[in-house]
Amino acid sequence: MDILSLAKSVGSRVEAPLTDLRTVTKVLGNPHMPLLLALSKGFVEPVYRAAFLASAASSGVLHALAVRPCDLESLAERLRIADEDRPRLKEWLDMGIRLGDLTKREGCYKLRSLPAKALAQPGNDAIAAALEEVLRFHVPALLNAPRMLREGRRFSLDDQDGLVIARSTRVVQPLVEEAIARTLDRDAPVRLLEVGCGSGAYVRYAAELNPRLSALAVDLQQDVADSAAANMAEWGLTDRVETRQADLRTLDAQPQFDLVTLHNNIYYFPEAERVDALRRAHDLLAPGGRLLLTTSCKGGNIGLEALNLWFTYADFGGPLPQADELVDQLRQAGFDDVEATRIVPGEQFHAFTGTSKRVAYA
Ligand SMILES: C[S@@+](CC[C@H](N)C(=O)[O-])C[C@H]1O[C@@H](n2cnc3c(N)ncnc32)[C@H](O)[C@@H]1O
Known part of the structure; x- marks a missing residue:
C-alpha cells in the first residue's frame, strides 16, 4: 500500500472502531498527513481522472460505452488488444471505476460520470482533444521546463x-467563424x-458562406x-478546394489570392521570422487582396498561458503575440489598413486584417 492510500484509508477510518489505536494515532499524528491528504484529494485524483478521461476519449472507449454497455472482451476487440494483455486492459478500466467515471453491471462497463458522458458526445470532440493536449503537451512543459533549460533541450514539431x-484548436471555432x-x-x-x-x-x-469561393488549403x-484532404472529400469540396502539404515560407504559388487566412498558427513562427512570414502571405495576394489572421494573444486564460509556455520552449515557434506588436509586424510586412479586433470583448482572441498595398494596373 502506498503512503497516499494509507493516509486515505486511515483518514476514512477515524469514525470506525479503532483496532490499533497506537498505529493510527502515530500515522495521524504524522505532521505530513494533512498535506498528503490535501494533495491526494485536491491534485492527484483530478490529474488521474483527467488522464483516464482523455485516454478513454481518444481510444474510443467513451464513445463505445455511450452506444451500449460493453464487456471486457468486446472492448478489447474494439481496441485490438492482444489476448495476453486483456488483464492489463481490465486494470485500466477498473481504475476508471475507482475514479468514478465508469461503473460495471453484470460484467459490462458503463459510463457513470457526467464528464465521461459529455466527452463521449461527437459534438464535444474538440474539448476531448483539448484535454488530451493539456495532458500530453502542457503538463510536460510545466513538468520539464527547468530540466529542459539545464539540458538545453527544446520541443520540436515532432513532440507535438x-x-x-x-x-x-476547434475549441475556438465560434470565434474564428465569427471573424470569417x-x-x-x-x-x-x-x-x-x-x-x-x-x-x-x-x-x-468559408465555402458554405460563399458558393463561388475556391481555395488552396x-x-x-x-x-x-492528408487528413484535411480526406475531410474535403467527405464534405464534397474537392472540386473547389485543393488541399496539400506546403510551407508558407516556400509555397510555390502565384500572387493570385483575394484572401489569405492564417488561423491559430502565427506562434508556429519564431518572433524574429514573423515579419518575413507575413510578407510572404502579403506577396501571395492579388492587388487589393486581404489577409485575415486570427490568434489568441498573450494575457489570456491559464490554458493559453500554458500554450504560450510550450511555444516559448519550442525550437520552431515562439510566444503568443502581443496584439500591438503583431499590428506593427503586419505593417512592416507591407499591409495597409491594418486592424486588430477582439472578437469577444475582454477576451484575448483577436482577428487581424490588412490589405495588400499593391495596386492593380490596367
Ligand atoms: C494550431 S494548428 C491550427 C489549425 C487550424 N488553422 C485551426 O485553427 O484549426 C496550426 C497549424 O498550422 C500549421 N502550420 C504551422 N506553420 C506552418 C507553415 N509555415 N506553413 C503551413 N502551415 C503551417 C501546423 O502544421 C498546424 O497544423
Whole structure:
C-alpha cells in the first residue's frame, strides 16, 4: 500500500472502531498527513481522472460505452488488444471505476460520470482533444521546463501531435467563424489561400458562406494535410478546394489570392521570422487582396498561458503575440489598413486584417 492510500484509508477510518489505536494515532499524528491528504484529494485524483478521461476519449472507449454497455472482451476487440494483455486492459478500466467515471453491471462497463458522458458526445470532440493536449503537451512543459533549460533541450514539431492539435484548436471555432463571417466577401468569386488549414473546417465554413469561393488549403504537416484532404472529400469540396502539404515560407504559388487566412498558427513562427512570414502571405495576394489572421494573444486564460509556455520552449515557434506588436509586424510586412479586433470583448482572441498595398494596373 502506498503512503497516499494509507493516509486515505486511515483518514476514512477515524469514525470506525479503532483496532490499533497506537498505529493510527502515530500515522495521524504524522505532521505530513494533512498535506498528503490535501494533495491526494485536491491534485492527484483530478490529474488521474483527467488522464483516464482523455485516454478513454481518444481510444474510443467513451464513445463505445455511450452506444451500449460493453464487456471486457468486446472492448478489447474494439481496441485490438492482444489476448495476453486483456488483464492489463481490465486494470485500466477498473481504475476508471475507482475514479468514478465508469461503473460495471453484470460484467459490462458503463459510463457513470457526467464528464465521461459529455466527452463521449461527437459534438464535444474538440474539448476531448483539448484535454488530451493539456495532458500530453502542457503538463510536460510545466513538468520539464527547468530540466529542459539545464539540458538545453527544446520541443520540436515532432513532440507535438498535429492531428490532436487540429481537433483541439476547434475549441475556438465560434470565434474564428465569427471573424470569417465579418471579413469574407459573400457575393463576388473569391480565391482563398488558407495557411495551416488543420482539419480544414474553416475552409469549409468559408465555402458554405460563399458558393463561388475556391481555395488552396495547405498545412506544413503531411499527416494533417492528408487528413484535411480526406475531410474535403467527405464534405464534397474537392472540386473547389485543393488541399496539400506546403510551407508558407516556400509555397510555390502565384500572387493570385483575394484572401489569405492564417488561423491559430502565427506562434508556429519564431518572433524574429514573423515579419518575413507575413510578407510572404502579403506577396501571395492579388492587388487589393486581404489577409485575415486570427490568434489568441498573450494575457489570456491559464490554458493559453500554458500554450504560450510550450511555444516559448519550442525550437520552431515562439510566444503568443502581443496584439500591438503583431499590428506593427503586419505593417512592416507591407499591409495597409491594418486592424486588430477582439472578437469577444475582454477576451484575448483577436482577428487581424490588412490589405495588400499593391495596386492593380490596367
Ligand atoms: C494550431 S494548428 C491550427 C489549425 C487550424 N488553422 C485551426 O485553427 O484549426 C496550426 C497549424 O498550422 C500549421 N502550420 C504551422 N506553420 C506552418 C507553415 N509555415 N506553413 C503551413 N502551415 C503551417 C501546423 O502544421 C498546424 O497544423
